[in-house]
Each structure stands twice: as structure tokens, then as C-alpha cells.
Amino acid sequence: MHIGIFMHTNYFEDFFVKGLGLSEEEYVQSYHNDFSFDYARLLHSKGIRTTIYNFTRRGSEVRTYQHGIVDCTIKFIPVGMLYKAYCLIPLSHRTPIGKFVSQYVSTIQKDLADILRADGIDLIYAQEYASGRFERLAAVASRLHIPIIAAYHGGSIHKWIMPVKKRTLHRANFLTTLNEDEQASMVKHFSSMKERIRLLPNFVNSAIFYRRERQETLAKLGLDPGNRYVITVGRLFEHQKGHSFLVAAAEQLRHIPNLKILIAGGGPDEQSLRTMIRDKGLEDRVILLGTIRDKEVLAGYYSISELFVLPSRYEGLPLVILEAGACGLPTVAFNVMGVRGLVQHGVNGILADKLDGTSLASALETLLGNQALRAEMGAAALNHVQAHYSEEIIGTKLHNLLRESLGLEPDPRPFTKPVAPKDRAM
Numbered sequence: 001m002h003i004g005i006f007m008h009t010n011y012f013e014d015f016f017v018k019g020l021g022l023s024e025e026e027y028v029q030s031y032h033n034d035f036s037f038d039y040a041r042l043l044h045s046k047g048i049r050t051t052i053y054n055f056t057r058r059g060s061e062v063r064t065y066q067h068g069i070v071d072c073t074i075k076f077i078p079v080g081m082l083y084k085a086y087c088l089i090p091l092s093h094r095t096p097i098g099k100f101v102s103q104y105v106s107t108i109q110k111d112l113a114d115i116l117r118a119d120g121i122d123l124i125y126a127q128e129y130a131s132g133r134f135e136r137l138a139a140v141a142s143r144l145h146i147p148i149i150a151a152y153h154g155g156s157i158h159k160w161i162m163p164v165k166k167r168t169l170h171r172a173n174f175l176t177t178l179n180e181d182e183q184a185s186m187v188k189h190f191s192s193m194k195e196r197i198r199l200l201p202n203f204v205n206s207a208i209f210y211r212r213e214r215q216e217t218l219a220k221l222g223l224d225p226g227n228r229y230v231i232t233v234g235r236l237f238e239h240q241k242g243h244s245f246l247v248a249a250a251e252q253l254r255h256i257p258n259l260k261i262l263i264a265g266g267g268p269d270e271q272s273l274r275t276m277i278r279d280k281g282l283e284d285r286v287i288l289l290g291t292i293r294d295k296e297v298l299a300g301y302y303s304i305s306e307l308f309v310l311p312s313r314y315e316g317l318p319l320v321i322l323e324a325g326a327c328g329l330p331t332v333a334f335n336v337m338g339v340r341g342l343v344q345h346g347v348n349g350i351l352a353d354k355l356d357g358t359s360l361a362s363a364l365e366t367l368l369g370n371q372a373l374r375a376e377m378g379a380a381a382l383n384h385v386q387a388h389y390s391e392e393i394i395g396t397k398l399h400n401l402l403r404e405s406l407g408l409e410p411d412p413r414p415f416t417k418p419v420a421p422k423d424r425a426m
Contacts, residue, residue, distance in 0.1 A: 147406060233308075
């Protein structure tokens with residue numbers, strides 16, 4: 001079995017270079033911090049091959065690599081002249097319809113079906129069924145007579161695009177969602193596909209994400225053991241991630257001595273976030289760590305923190321909450337879609353109902369002021385991850401969904417945890 005995973009970003013440089021600061025070389029040699037590489041690693045343990053496809057604006061020839069850490073193939077497919085012309089239109093990517101069209105047009109590649117046929121792809125996995133890329137990939141899948149799975153990774157279908165999707169999404173063999181809210185919404189809109197809309201959450205690599213010894217980890221990270229640390233992890237994209245709420249909360253928590261709020265991530269709103277932190281005089285309390293590409297290092301930051309905070313306005317199913325929970329951290333977040341399914345208020349974290357800095361600061365102060373409660377909720381967070389989001393549990397669901405798409409019977413053999421990739425030592 002050979003699975004082709006298509007990333008939904010318009011082209012590689014738009015997200016991975018501009019957003020994450022990665023070069024193509026870094027991506028193919030060492031980067032493995034998204035779902036596609038986790039899936040590839042899981043499926044390899046079952047003898048299933050994967051190729052991860054990205055469209056690119058660099059070069060004119062298809063480029064193929066073997067990933068330096070995960071056993072999978074990486075392929076870069078140049079976008080066509082039509083997409084390059086589309087990009088010249090002012091604000092062509094800003095509106096929901098413009099974004100949909102840009103994803104559609106960027107996938108117009110006359111040789112795409114031939115590329116997939118030559119690669120021996122048996123099934124297409126398309127990230128984001130809300131994306132305009134799905135329609136093009138569904139046409140290719142039909143031409144090749146292979147199944148296609150369309151997934152939700154946080155991008156819900158905009159109301160202006162819904163009429164289009166009601167005419168096209170039935171071409172997918174299955175739709176998958178990360179959370180129950182999105183699943184219920186999709187069943188409501190696509191009732192005829194009810195049996196083909198499946199819940200497939202994220203999972204945590206427990207070989208990497210576990211609680212380290214705090215003092216030793218502080219020393220490795222070069223951090224002051226006299227400080228208290230709170231961490232958030234996410235792309236610096238205000239529209240979704242809401243880091244301004246966290247800065248506002250930090251301003252209200254000045255009275256807590258030695259509190260440091262760590263923000264891990266990079267993105268388009270980094271400069272505006274730096275300016276906000278500076279204008280409020282919080283440079284010594286809110287620390288921007290940048291993008292942390294080494295998962296071992298990220299697990300270290302979780303381990304020295306007292307709690308995890310996620311100020312997002314909405315989410316799909318934030319893997320960072322699960323990673324933090326695997327390291328024994330409770331979560332403070334807003335009561336929004338994609339989060340409330342992971343954080344049980346008063347059990348493994350606290351959900352703030354009002355989307356503002358004041359309510360976030362209040363929730364943070366509740367946990368920061370009660371060590372016993374933090375320990376209790378942290379233990380509950382770890383138990384929740386182990387019971388519902390392990391590689392074995394989600395890997396089995398993913399493997400059997402692929403088999404079902406291909407008309408095969410479920411695999412009765414238990415799914416064993418794959419070997420973790422060898423990151424460099426922290």
C-alpha cells in the first residue's frame with residue numbers, strides 16, 4: 001500500500017519558508033513536526049509506504065527526496081503558470097473565495113495524474129476538505145480510479161464555500177474530523193454521508209513527550225531555576241492563536257513574582273507581537289522562544305513549566321495540549337471549538353468562558369496559586385492522553401480506515417508503537 005499525502009498550503013514557500021523559516025533542505029533532512037510525518041512513521045511500522053507532496057514556486061522540475069529522519073518520500077511539484085498569474089491579482093488570497101480559488105488553481109498541474117501513477121499511489125490523503133485543493137485531487141483520484149480521504153485539520157468550510165462543497169465532497173470515500181464538534185457540524189450539512197464522516201483525532205508520541213527531571217532540564221535549557229514558567233506553543237497568527245489575549249493576561253499578572261510566560265512559535269505576526277510586548281513593558285516577563293523544531297527540546301520546555309496555556313480563538317484538535325498533558329501539565333484555555341473536547345473544566349484544566357485577557361488571567365492565577373490543584377489536574381491530563389490519544393489507539397483507527405477505503409478487511413493484529421525518530425539530544 002502506498003499513500004500520497006497532500007499538504008493544503010498553496011505552495012511550500014508560503015507556509016514552511018515564510019511562516020516557519022524552514023529551507024527546503026531543512027524540511028527534507030530534519031523537520032518532522034507535523035501530522036504528515038507522524039502518519040508516515042506510524043504507517044511505516046505496518047509496512048505502508050508514504051509520499052508527502054508539496055507544491056512549490058521554486059524551479060521547474062519535480063524534485064524527489066528521501067526524508068532524513070522519517071522513512072518516507074518527499075516530493076515537490078512546481079506550480080503552473082496559471083497560478084503564478086493568479087498571484088499577481090491584488091488581494092487574491094485574502095477573502096474566503098479568493099483563498100479557495102488560489103488553492104484550486106495552485107493544484108492545476110497537467111502531469112499530476114501521471115506523477116501519481118508513476119509513483120504507484122494507491123490512495124490520496126488530502127489535508128483540509130475545506131481547501132480548494134480537494135476538488136482538483138478528487139478529479140485526479142477519479143481519473144486514476146483510486147480512493148481519496150479528505151481530512152479536517154482545523155479549516156472549517158466557510159459559508160460562502162459550502163454550496164460548492166455540497167456538490168463535490170461526496171467524491172471522497174471518507175471525511176475525517178479531529179473533534180466531535182466538527183463531526184456533528186459535518187453530519188448536519190452532509191447527512192447523506194453520515195456513515196463516511198469519521199472521527200480521527202491527533203495522537204502523542206509518548207517516546208518523546210514525557211515528564212523530565214526539572215532541575216536537570218532547566219540546566220540544559222539554560223534557564224534560571226528561581227523563576228516560574230508558563231508555556232504556550234503555536235504559530236504566531238493572531239487571527240486564530242490569540243496571543244494578544246495572553247499578553248493582556250501577563251500584564252494583569254505582574255504581581256506574581258518571577259513569573260515568565262514562554263511563547264514558542266514563529267509566524268507572520270511575530271513583529272506585531274514583539275511590539276505589543278515592548279509597549280506594555282513586558283519584555284522581561286513574556287519571552288518569545290521562536291520556532292522549536294526539536295521535539296526533545298520542546299518536551300524539555302513543557303517539563304520545566306507549571307502549566308500550559310492556549311489562548312486560541314478556535315482550533316481543530318491542538319496537538320500541543322496533548323503533548324503538554326503527556327508531560328503532566330494541566331491546560332488553561334478558552335472554551336472554544338477544538339479545545340473543549342480535550343480540556344475538561346475542573347478536571348485536567350480550566351476553560352475561560354470570556355474571550356479576553358481578564359478571564360484568561362483569572363484562570364491562570366487560579367492554577368498558579370494552588371500547587372496541589374496543578375498536580376491533580378496534571379495527573380488527570382496525563383491519564384486522559386494515555387487513555388484516548390496514544391499512538392496505538394489512533395494508529396489502529398488510521399490503518400483500518402485506509403484499509404476500508406481500499407475495500408480491505410480490518411487488520412486484527414494489535415498496533416504496536418513504532419520506533420521514535422532519532423532527534424538530536426537536548
